[in-house]
Amino acid sequence: MLDLVIRDGRIVTESNVFDGSIGIQNGKITQISATIGESANRVVDAGGKLVLPGLIDGHTHMEMPFMGTVSSDDFYQGTVAAACGGVTTIVDFAVQPRGETILNTYKTWRQKADPKVCVDYGLHMIIRDFNTTNLAQIRPLIGEGVTSFKLFMAYKKELYLDDGAIYSIMEEAVRHGGIIGLHCENADLIECFAAKLLSEGKVKAEYHAKSRPPLVEAESVQRGIRLAEMSGSPMYVVHMSTGLARDEIKEAADKGLPVYSETCPHYLTFTEEAYRQPNGNRYIMSPPLRSDEDRAKLWQGLASGFIKTVASDHVCFNSKQKNQSDFTKVPNGVIGTEVILPILYSAGVAKGIIPLTRLVQVTSYNPAKLFGLYPRKGSIAVGSDADIVLLDPHKKVRLSLDNLHSNIDYSIYEDVSVTGYPIMTISRGEIIHEDGKFIGRRGRGEFVKGKPFQTKRPDL
Template identity: 40%
Template sequence: MATTLITGGTVVSATGRAPADVLVDGEKIVAVLAPGSVLLGSDLTGTVDRVIDATGKYVIPGGIDAHTHMEMPFGGTFASDTFETGTRAAAWGGTTSIVDFVVQYPDQNILEQYGLWQEKAAGECAIDYGFHQILSDVQDSSLTAMDELISEGVTSFKLFTAYKGVFLSDDGQIFRAFQKGAQTGAMMMMHAENGSIIDVLQQQALEAGHTGPEWHALTRPWETEEEATHRVIMISRLTGAPLYVVHVSAKQAVQQIAAARDEGFNVFGETCPQYLYLSLEEQLAARSEEWGELEGAKWVCSTPVRSRHEGHQHAMWQSLRTNDIQMVSTDHCPFCMKDQKEMGRGNFAKIPNGIGSVEHRMDLMYQGVVDGFITLERWVEITSTTPARMFGMYGRKGVIQPGADADIVVYDPNGHTSIGLNETHHMNMDYSAWEGYEIDGHVDVVMSRGQVVVDETGYIGRKGHGRYIKRGLSQYLS
């Protein structure tokens, strides 16, 4: 098997940093060595097949994006990234594993849907991949299927308190699924918004002639997120099931999660780059010659981007520092403007919900280090180590240590990345939600299980390299 030595860099983990060399043999890390060490009396540089010079750079575990939606059917269309294009873009940005969502709509067979998603991903992914399972129709058969899926390495299940007739489960269905989660130790994931109230607000807005994209956010006020977050926390407490709240965007929802954690409950939360950087004010101001007021549709996602004046973005950064929110995923669900986002012209409720960010998460979060919002170690923790631990992959993923998969990123803090459609953008989209963002850092080299997939020449990976990750239970449960 081929051997690689990464030399001269600073290895950064969730707990610290130190100059070290990293030796890779085949798909695994076999040693983390003092700089310039020798092995069995021989100069390592004379015994390896490839030497990567990381002088002046950080050597970190590959990013893990635990919330993506490749090829997701939604709103009469499909997410524009396939498993091939989406995972290739992820690799460009230093992400070496994703956990995608198997979609089950009402009356669909859960196990058949899981098989369909396996077929979609197999032989297509450039990096490793796992699955969560969406439950939209909780019946006795659903609970039985949960056991079978856990044995297949699908150990997390997502339910919704929104999207009536599509994904929404009532409280009784959520309660039954959580009871099963408590019995098995599976992580129960929740999209927490009060969908019934949102439906009324949307209808009232449309009747009043409010059709622009900004009304997507204005009809999903923070109170609907806080209420639903509190409700599912109560169900978690009542059943004893671990709870993971996805895409938290409101500071009041964070307060609910923090209060539950302070009492010792297994309640966790993620946020996303859009809730750290983007705002309702920017969406309100968005106009272009090509798209007019529809320009704001580029930033339509659920939960929505929120008002900067209300302090939500500041609260999200603070929650990452205090560990009230444990990690950052993307909720990558890309749609093009042409033929997709423009479906909502004249009716904001028909805009497909989603933003494409899988390529930019590592860079955007590193900019948070540069700007003083988080530490270098916290950057690694929230983008790689915690996702690995949260979703049963740690030891194999999320760490640079002997025996771990050689998923490694060499990151240059003295480099620069300009984000934009014609700059660093490889997602299958006709726009970038991050157009014009400048990052004080650069992904130089990306290894996936010992194979270099990105280097100074660009992307050199291949579809089909990625393998399915059979996950265990969360390693955060107490």
Template identity: 45%
Template sequence: MRLVIRNGTVLTSTGALSADVVVEGEQVTALAARDSGLTDAWQQNADRVLDATGKYVLPGGIDVHTHMEMPFGGTESHDTFETGTRAAAWGGTTTIIDFAVQTKGTSLLSTLDKWHAKADGNCAIDYGFHMIVSDVNDTTLKEMDACVEAGVNSFKMFMAYPGVLYSTDGEIVQAMYRAAGNGAMIMMHAENGIAIDQLVAQALANGRTEPLQHGITRPPELEGEATHRAIRLAGVTGAPLYIVHLSASQALDAVTAARDEGRNVFAETCPQYLYLSLEDLGRPGFEGAKYVCSPPLRPAEHQRDLWRGLRTNDLSIVATDHCPFCFKDQKELGRDDFSKIPNGLPGVEHRMDLIHQGVVAGELSLARWVEVTSTTPARMFGLYPRKGTIAPGSDADIVVYDPQARQTLSAATHHMNVDYSVYEGMEITGRVETVLSRGRVVLEGGEFHGSRGHGRFLERELCQYLS
């Protein structure tokens, strides 16, 4: 099938082009300047023509940090691979990379098999996996090599959640040495979990049980300290390091210093840290529970630094850390103890729109919007040029985006499988109009045309940024 997208402005990480796009089957086969006349001939033999007049035509978004069907604190994130990937498509994201969670006493390879079983035949868009390493031993270290051979070459570790996911500095060093040898990327949840647990215990002992305490007991200084420590451990071992969900100015300072030294240190932030703040955790009653995530939302002054970090490339990527728990029956588990509130927010559907607001506000250029939401994620995690660009030979993962449309974000209209929105009532400019996943129109005119099982597992190459 041949499909031609005409009269739009094609956006890539290098700029904008008035061009038409030709798709044959699952791939882009040609781009042509609008005044070249080449598309006229292609259009005559096209099965379908999409008119993108006044619209942006950009590569589908890649969200490299999601948690579908993730167990946490006796419950499980509420989006399945089916509902979560469908919601992602509604928001212009055409690829996710989810986390397979090793639990203590299990192997990495059995964990990977378990996550394949969850996702296989259920995803509406393409997907890959990272591995969460929580049990460092000789078997785990050997299996890291096997995971790399299977196209899963990024391993997340935790300096938080003692007794559950936490790794000691010694265990982190062991895994980092392994990654330095096999070319994998170490991803780090950088918060000082030992100190945090002490602060949590003190707050509860003093009768402070409200959701706001989640933010107060996880201060930005402890994210900054852990980020600095992770960077130094990576420096000792020679491993590349990717800091996930960076939220605090102190952590950004550590990343910036490392990058200025020429180190292979990278970081992502998330929309919630750009738009929400500690004040949301302090909403009246138990409403603040809706905003509990880790690291926590920070005082609003951190937002300015995060936007700057995106502009300067000290923050390389915007992902979501999409981990939705319903308010009713899930967030309510911590009504009398903030430490029992499941940590996570819904967001996979709104990432592209929210970062476009940075363009509207003059924080980012159009090219940088594409770069942090699609192209850099593809390069960082071994998917480029198959994903992350519109070019001959790339997968036809394409979004037609109306930059003038207005919409109001709400739980009443979103498609994530969760009963609230952290952006309830937020008015924004821009809307996804049409989405192609590998050449198939999966969303158009406010209707979903995709299907469960369309998405394929992606075996990934190594990071393209390592020096």
């Protein structure tokens, strides 16, 4: 007797699309075949639906202390939103407070997340105090299952590290099978440009983009690539937003360097025109929204397969938090975890830009490989966790406040309608979301340890 059977769906993996059924027992996938005769406690008819691996959103910031405030989705509400968008694992960022060690930071984040998370989760560690104590803790932290370290070239007063610190952390992380995530924007140039704009009285949201032009990202990406090359460390460029950065990364990858990149649903959907709207402040995130041409280049990068992941950079703030006197004071960040799948399906797959297998690669298989979660996560395979999302390719949904689940009072996607929407999310064999309703339990999610790389690079 099986716990659950998903019958007669169109199953999509990172390399295949085929019709079949999936048998699930004790939270694991135990059978995949054309038909399953064995009886089950529950049978879900997936006729006419796509059956995909649950998404791994490799970039979220739940209840994140940032720019003098805290992001408004906590680990409960943020993972309810994730679940309703077909995400079954998030990899969130633990932020090292100044003066604290990274091992203690890890424990604090576990204590925050464990009682609240509704989907499984892993952690990246943001290091902002560079010293010998923290350097020595990289190895034990990898032993705890935190294999990825995020470092910032931007946010001078908040999170910034200099190149020497970045290089040293890369060198130590690669020695123990870790990977470096890098926020690539040149902090000095941003400070210089922003100060000039403010002195000219240019305070509106549109100047946020002007203070961080595309070359500011491309310069940092190029410097990051050099640091990765010198240290021998694999590097993952988070939230890549421009065609210029894309070209730098492609060139490095073509040379055989272990350099990978991620982009986000907002860069694939909006352009900097959004900043000119009355509520332009709500679209402030960093890097900023870009031109139509940049957006097209990101889609091309996904189509050709060298942009490896799409993750949300989910960090949301309500309208009061976003309403500030000038663009430098607006907390950076937007929602995203719930819209990754609908945006990629509707604007990507349905339009013939990316195939279904690529959708699975960039949302599940690749992040599982990069963050050491494969093969437990990242595919539909016998023995893997039964993390599955059912998508109705014909369901039309407007990504409005009413249909989304984050704890904020507006949706930047209010005017975006999609065709193709997740209608059921299964996490370790348990149905936790059905037709827009979260039906799982608070705190049911588990911490998933990342495994360090055995070689100096992820096999992707």
